[in-house]
């Protein structure tokens with residue numbers, strides 16, 4: 323399978339205002355590289371604040387990277403015109419707020435086709451509804467008349483309405499209950515068979531177990547481990563991946579009891595491993611630098627290897 327989308331050494335630093343004249347810089351994403359193949363579900367897993375959404379936003383061209391680039395089939399995405407929005411689409415966490423409440427489902431799904439001047443729209447809307455298993459009778463309803471799962475199917479139908487090559491799905495099941503969650507996740511696996519890849523962004527490492535082909539684990543804006551689902555979930559190498567798998571659901575970073583030595587926090591964040599403070603296998607070198615290794619085809623950023 324050839325590479326569809328390449329994220330190359332991507333960094334995003336936000337400038338945060340600290341009063342009238344002062345500001346600070348926050349590195350949300352730090353030199354992240356990965357690629358998504360054709361016909362693949364690639365999961366980006368990390369806790370709240372780890373930088374997942376920022377990466378998704380850059381891929382969707384909603385944010386400019388500070389450094390690095392993103393390429394679709396070898397072309398820089400910022401040099402591509404409107405055709406990029408046909409090839410890469412998005413599904414977000416809360417369908418109710420992302421769907422126009424005044425439009426009927428039919429119009430919501432049709433809208434991107436109108437924008438891109440597609441013909442034969444009625445038939446295509448029905449074809450897309452079928453693809454996402456949305457009952458035809460729901461096409462004449464409005465979003466508030468649907469269940470959470472049905473609404474997310476509408477959002478996915480809209481995302482596939484132009485037959486994209488990639489869907490960026492940011493926490494697409496976070497607002498759904500367990501049974502519906504499973505059905506929606508399965509849908510992404512089915513779309514893969516139709517040639518549509520998915521970047522699945524999630525905080526729940528277990529959610530990707532069913533459908534992801536490969537996954538990348540991100541912490542504090544840095545890639546910790548990346549490999550096939552089997553490699554990363556069955557034989558995790560990075561202490562952070564192990565920690566994530568052992569602590570489901572993971573405590574919010576603010577709830578963890580970690581004693582930080584304030585004077586050295588910045589130093590470690592600048593040069594060393596961001597997981598240093600929680601890692602039970604840390605060595606002195608982790609304060610200063612991180613070794614990047616490829617072990618049996620999987621990427622690990624850790625001084626243990």
Ligand SMILES: Nc1ncnc2c1ncn2[C@@H]1O[C@H](COP(=O)(O)OP(=O)(O)OP(=O)(O)O)[C@@H](O)[C@H]1O
Nearest residue numbers: 336338348350368369370371372373374375376377
């Ligand atoms: N526009 C912004 N300005 C300043 N800081 C930001 C901005 N957007 C995100 N951040 C910060 O960048 C970091 C990464 O945020 P991001 O939303 O990408 O993380 P996430 O892993 O998707 O988390 P969540 O699941 O909570 O959204 C966080 O510390 C966040 O506070």
